[in-house]
Amino acid sequence: MTNVFGSPHKGSGPSHEQVVFCQDEASGLRAIIAIYSTALGPSLGGTRFYPYGSEDEALTDVLNLSRAMAYKNALAGLDLGGGKAVIIGDPELDKSEALLRAYGRFVQSLNGRYYTACDVGTYSEDMDVIARESTYVTGRTVAHGGAGDSSVLTAYGVFQGMRAAAQALWGSPTLRGRRVGIEGVGKVGHRLVEHLREDGAEVVICDVSEAAVDRVRRLHPEVEVVADGDALVKTDLDVYSPCALGGSLNDETVPLLRARIVCGGANNQLAHPGVEKRLADRGILYAPDYVVNAGGVIQVADEIEGFSFERAKAKATQIFDTTARIFALAAEEGVPPAVAADRLAERRMTAVGRLRGIFLNG
Numbered sequence: 001m002t003n004v005f006g007s008p009h010k011g012s013g014p015s016h017e018q019v020v021f022c023q024d025e026a027s028g029l030r031a032i033i034a035i036y037s038t039a040l041g042p043s044l045g046g047t048r049f050y051p052y053g054s055e056d057e058a059l060t061d062v063l064n065l066s067r068a069m070a071y072k073n074a075l076a077g078l079d080l081g082g083g084k085a086v087i088i089g090d091p092e093l094d095k096s097e098a099l100l101r102a103y104g105r106f107v108q109s110l111n112g113r114y115y116t117a118c119d120v121g122t123y124s125e126d127m128d129v130i131a132r133e134s135t136y137v138t139g140r141t142v143a144h145g146g147a148g149d150s151s152v153l154t155a156y157g158v159f160q161g162m163r164a165a166a167q168a169l170w171g172s173p174t175l176r177g178r179r180v181g182i183e184g185v186g187k188v189g190h191r192l193v194e195h196l197r198e199d200g201a202e203v204v205i206c207d208v209s210e211a212a213v214d215r216v217r218r219l220h221p222e223v224e225v226v227a228d229g230d231a232l233v234k235t236d237l238d239v240y241s242p243c244a245l246g247g248s249l250n251d252e253t254v255p256l257l258r259a260r261i262v263c264g265g266a267n268n269q270l271a272h273p274g275v276e277k278r279l280a281d282r283g284i285l286y287a288p289d290y291v292v293n294a295g296g297v298i299q300v301a302d303e304i305e306g307f308s309f310e311r312a313k314a315k316a317t318q319i320f321d322t323t324a325r326i327f328a329l330a331a332e333e334g335v336p337p338a339v340a341a342d343r344l345a346e347r348r349m350t351a352v353g354r355l356r357g358i359f360l361n362g
């Protein structure tokens with residue numbers, strides 16, 4: 001059974017502030033909203049609609065995801081804390097107007113301590129329905145003032161992180177003439193191909209979906225295709241970019257990797273703690289996933305102010321500087337970049353969160 005109060009957490013950061021179980025029997029809603037930290041402001045993170053095998057599995061997932069959002073939002077420079085929600089059920093079968101609106105009322109009941117957005121199993125159209133009951137909703141459709149597809153700035157941010165890694169390793173940010181392997185050319189991966197080709201990189205891809213590969217090949221017949229992820233890690237690459245699912249960097253793949261840089265959009269690329277050290281020991285520069293894939297959250301967070309693509313893009317451009325700072329701190333403190341990133345996030349949460357101690361009247 002998951003222990004909420006003593007849930008394991010990264011580094012020396014705090015544990016979860018609040019975990020809310022929400023139930024509406026008539027609509028079938030069973031949701032958990034987890035707020036890890038509001039040190040930097042209201043918590044923000046998406047709602048995952050997923051057929052979890054058990055309540056415990058759902059709870060473990062939401063605790064991990066909400067903590068990760070706190071770190072991501074902190075390093076994205078947002079005035080937002082970390083939270084996340086899960087709805088237990090099959091989105092294909094169980095999603096209904098009543099269920100989403102019931103969920104919206106629970107989000108509203110938190111009075112702005114938690115902002116929701118899309119995640120696996122939820123879409124902008126769902127956010128519009130939730131927003132009929134709550135003002136604390138982002139990731140809405142363009143018709144409702146939303147930012148639209150967040151993969152646009154996610155891919156752009158990953159490209160900025162990759163440029164920072166190139167700068168750190170080769171002394172110049174360009175990827176021109178470098179060979180970049182992308183695992184997964186879905187929403188994020190195929191947009192990353194565009195940035196890389198524009199910059200003059202050679203691109204190698206793989207995807208389990210033939211349609212996804214075909215889409216890239218139609219626009220870029222010069223892009224090389226390999227059979228699968230296993231083949232890609234063994235390919236002669238300068239950069240390896242996981243843009244499919246989590247766990248690509250593990251005890252099997254790390255020893256085989258031929259790339260000098262790892263930088264991609266996928267969440268949770270490190271299969272378990274310790275992989276970051278194995279990468280560092282092999283001299284592979286790892287750009288931490290949650291730092292370089294923050295473009296999407298930057299995009300939806302901008303909606304809170306009234307969406308401006310240019311403003312959001314300018315913020316996503318800063319991923320270059322943040323990634324460079326992490327590499328510098330890693331070198332200075334003699335730790336892998338993933339550890340440096342966590343430290344930097346924790347320092348911002350502590351330094352800025354502490355300011356709430358200065359009393360303001362009202």
Ligand SMILES: NC(=O)c1ccc[n+]([C@@H]2O[C@H](COP(=O)([O-])OP(=O)(O)OC[C@H]3O[C@@H](n4cnc5c(N)ncnc54)[C@H](O)[C@@H]3O)[C@@H](O)[C@H]2O)c1
Pocket residue numbers: 149150151152154183184185186187188189206207208209212228229243244245246265266267293294296297
């Ligand atoms: N979309 C965003 O804004 C965003 C933001 C932050 C992080 N991410 C993360 O980036 C990753 C990609 O997201 P997306 O929105 O592009 O999703 P997506 O579903 O559009 O694309 C994922 C692609 O990976 C492919 N794939 C799945 N398993 C594979 C495997 N074993 N080998 C090769 N290809 C495989 C799929 O066929 C698909 O084409 C996910 O991990 C997601 O959590 C996305």
